[in-house]
Amino acid sequence: MIDKKIIRTSIISVLIGITISILILMFFAKEPGSAALDFITGTFSSPFYFGTFLNAAVLLCIAALGETVSIKSGNLNLGGEGQIYAGGFAAALVFTLPVPSSVAFLLGFAAAALSGTLQTLLAAFIRQFKKANVLLTSFLISAAAIPVIDSLIAGKFRGKTGNLLATEFIPENLRLLPILKPSPLNISVFAVPFLCAVFHLFVQRTKTGRQLTIWGTAPEFARYCGYSEKKSLFFSLAVSGAMHGITGALAVCGTYFTCHSGFYAGMGWNALSCTLIAQSEPILIIPASLILSWLYTSANRVSLMQGLQFDISSLIQGIILFCISVNYIARKRST
Amino acid sequence: MNFILGTLAASAPLLLASMAALTSEFSGCMALFLDGLINLSAFLCFAFTTATHSLAAGIFLSVASSAFFIGIMVILIEKLNANKFLAALAINLLCTALSSTLSSILFGTRGVLTDPAFVFSAVQSRIFSTIAAYILAGVCWAFLTFTKSGLYIRISGNDSIVLRAKGTDVTKVRFLAWTTAAVLGSFAGSFLCIRISSFVPNISSGTGWTALAAVFLGKKNTAAVITAVLVFSAAQYGANNIQNIELFKNVPSAVLLSLPYLVALLLILIFPQFQRKKLH
Numbered sequence: 001m002i003d004k005k006i007i008r009t010s011i012i013s014v015l016i017g018i019t020i021s022i023l024i025l026m027f028f029a030k031e032p033g034s035a036a037l038d039f040i041t042g043t044f045s046s047p048f049y050f051g052t053f054l055n056a057a058v059l060l061c062i063a064a065l066g067e068t069v070s071i072k073s074g075n076l077n078l079g080g081e082g083q084i085y086a087g088g089f090a091a092a093l094v095f096t097l098p099v100p101s102s103v104a105f106l107l108g109f110a111a112a113a114l115s116g117t118l119q120t121l122l123a124a125f126i127r128q129f130k131k132a133n134v135l136l137t138s139f140l141i142s143a144a145a146i147p148v149i150d151s152l153i154a155g156k157f158r159g160k161t162g163n164l165l166a167t168e169f170i171p172e173n174l175r176l177l178p179i180l181k182p183s184p185l186n187i188s189v190f191a192v193p194f195l196c197a198v199f200h201l202f203v204q205r206t207k208t209g210r211q212l213t214i215w216g217t218a219p220e221f222a223r224y225c226g227y228s229e230k231k232s233l234f235f236s237l238a239v240s241g242a243m244h245g246i247t248g249a250l251a252v253c254g255t256y257f258t259c260h261s262g263f264y265a266g267m268g269w270n271a272l273s274c275t276l277i278a279q280s281e282p283i284l285i286i287p288a289s290l291i292l293s294w295l296y297t298s299a300n301r302v303s304l305m306q307g308l309q310f311d312i313s314s315l316i317q318g319i320i321l322f323c324i325s326v327n328y329i330a331r332k333r334s335t
Numbered sequence: 336m337n338f339i340l341g342t343l344a345a346s347a348p349l350l351l352a353s354m355a356a357l358t359s360e361f362s363g364c365m366a367l368f369l370d371g372l373i374n375l376s377a378f379l380c381f382a383f384t385t386a387t388h389s390l391a392a393g394i395f396l397s398v399a400s401s402a403f404f405i406g407i408m409v410i411l412i413e414k415l416n417a418n419k420f421l422a423a424l425a426i427n428l429l430c431t432a433l434s435s436t437l438s439s440i441l442f443g444t445r446g447v448l449t450d451p452a453f454v455f456s457a458v459q460s461r462i463f464s465t466i467a468a469y470i471l472a473g474v475c476w477a478f479l480t481f482t483k484s485g486l487y488i489r490i491s492g493n494d495s496i497v498l499r500a501k502g503t504d505v506t507k508v509r510f511l512a513w514t515t516a517a518v519l520g521s522f523a524g525s526f527l528c529i530r531i532s533s534f535v536p537n538i539s540s541g542t543g544w545t546a547l548a549a550v551f552l553g554k555k556n557t558a559a560v561i562t563a564v565l566v567f568s569a570a571q572y573g574a575n576n577i578q579n580i581e582l583f584k585n586v587p588s589a590v591l592l593s594l595p596y597l598v599a600l601l602l603i604l605i606f607p608q609f610q611r612k613k614l615h
Contacts, residue, residue: 028440076420078424126600126603126604130603130604132551132603133365133551135365135367135420136365136544136547136548136551137600137603139544140541140544140548140596140599140600140603141596141600143541143544143593143596144593144596144597144600145593146593147589147590147591147592147593148589148590148593150589151587151588151589151590154589155587269428276421309439309440309443309445311432311435311436311439311445312436314428314431314432314435315429315432315433315436317428317432318425318426318427318428318429318430318432319425319429321421321424321425321428322417322421322422322425322426322429324421324425325412325417325418325419325420325421325422325424325425326415326416326417326418326422
């Protein structure tokens with residue numbers, strides 16, 4: 001059961017974050033009134049923005065589901081961005097291999113999941129054998145991976161994409177079917193409710209899921225019960241890395257059709273915020289991702305319309321996460 | 336000799352960041368805001384110096400405004416009883432975003448910033464920042480070791496109950512720890528900026544995160560943290576010059592960007608076991 005008080009504190013913190021974000025936009029906008037109105041309604045004004053908003057929510061959801069599992073087990077995976085990037089890069093390379101499309105599709109997603117998982121498993125390994133905080137090592141691994149991937153994209157694997165630093169475009173038959181042209185929204189949107197339900201059932205109804213949760217909330221009790229810490233650590237981080245990697249693959253075959261330099265920017269941190277707003281509850285990730293996606297799509301839209309030269313999204317990212325940090329404690333108190 | 340001097344010079348910003356991380360760690364919170372703060376303070380140092388045409392004023396105003404910003408955030412965190420880890424992460428994102436936003440608003444670009452009023456001799460700036468960094472680190476060590484406030488900071492993380500029983504306001508102690516960390520972190524940012532006579536986006540290049548790794552390796556022991564910093568810096572110095580060696584001349588420069596993180600990971604993999612045995 002989800003506590004109503006918890007939902008209320010989540011909503012309040014997000015509302016405060018949104019209010020501060022709108023105030024900042026109004027402060028810098030040439031026409032504050034229309035900017036505020038545009039911020040609220042603009043995303044729903046055209047199929048392009050509406051589809052972009054839903055597509056961003058899909059990507060957020062998938063990555064956030066991975067983050068959910070690691071947070072449930074008490075491990076904060078801060079390397080989401082590097083895992084998403086590695087996943088997208090691996091998928092983009094496999095998708096261009098000269099093999100039948102169905103094989104390439106499956107191999108691409110497997111490679112994406114694996115490339116994310118390898119990063120998180122390394123963090124789990126360091127935690128297990130050196131007791132280093134996953135929070136720190138997952139970030140370090142991701143930060144080390146990003147420039148290497150950048151270098152590979154700009155060098156050996158650069159495709160014929162003009163001025164764009166990107167890999168070769170993937171074949172047409174491997175691109176996910178669009179459902180709201182000209183937006184990037186595609187059929188992956190239908191998989192999200194199913195995945196959220198699967199993760200919800202896994203966490204709530206399976207022995208492994210319950211053990212993970214107990215490790216996250218009461219590690220001493222989990223140890224007393226004889227639950228394997230090693231299994232919980234490695235499993236949760238493997239799932240987290242895999243989901244981030246798959247997010248990268250989805251971004252490549254559904255949105256960009258290539259792996260371009262820096263496509264991951266902000267996705268990892270936004271997925272973390274999404275998970276924290278949803279209180280690591282898989283079902284709540286859907287509304288949380290919709291809210292965050294709307295916020296960022298609107299902010300970018302207004303920023304473009306009002307001619308703001310700076311990246312408003314990253315500012316909002318920080319504000320929202322700060323508001324969530326307040327809510328996080330309120331939630332802990334109420335539980 | 337060149338290698339030793341080069342390592343010492345390279346260690347200056349990391350040393351300050353590590354002392355900042357150590358101070359915050361003592362008070363019970365990992366300084367996850369450091370990397371962003373270094374970026375922000377580097378930008379502020381550039382902006383204030385070009386505005387006032389005085390480097391001293393630029394550094395002072397950068398340090399003061401960074402400390403003020405962190406101080407305000409600490410008050411908010413304590414008053415609202417926020418989760419310190421998440422709040423520190425949020426501050427990290429906010430600081431980086433603020434430096435980019437302010438750069439765009441004040442200078443009309445989010446790219447590299449240069450100005451005739453912000454040009455310094457490479458050798459002199461290195462010597463000055465290295466000496467200043469070691470003096471500041473020494474002052475911080477003395478403050479943490481020999482003063483009552485320093486003692487309170489050191490026990491506020493693990494034994495805050497003792498402080499409360501004694502009637503000491505733990506919130507004030509944490510405020511002091513975070514603002515001290517902010518002061519040291521912003522000196523690190525300012526020095527990074529001065530050394531290259533310009534502001535470059537993401538100038539910290541993971542200095543804040545490497546500092547956290549150094550504190551982890553040092554197990555909160557100042558001497559061990561400084562040793563870790565010197566090892567990191569030696570590795571960094573070696574990595575920076577690796578392209579001068581015939582065998583490694585084709586190493587892509589983008590790969591060099593990941594070296595600080597790789598070195599940190601490598602040292603974490605090598606050192607902790609040894610440290611634990613030694614301490615227990």
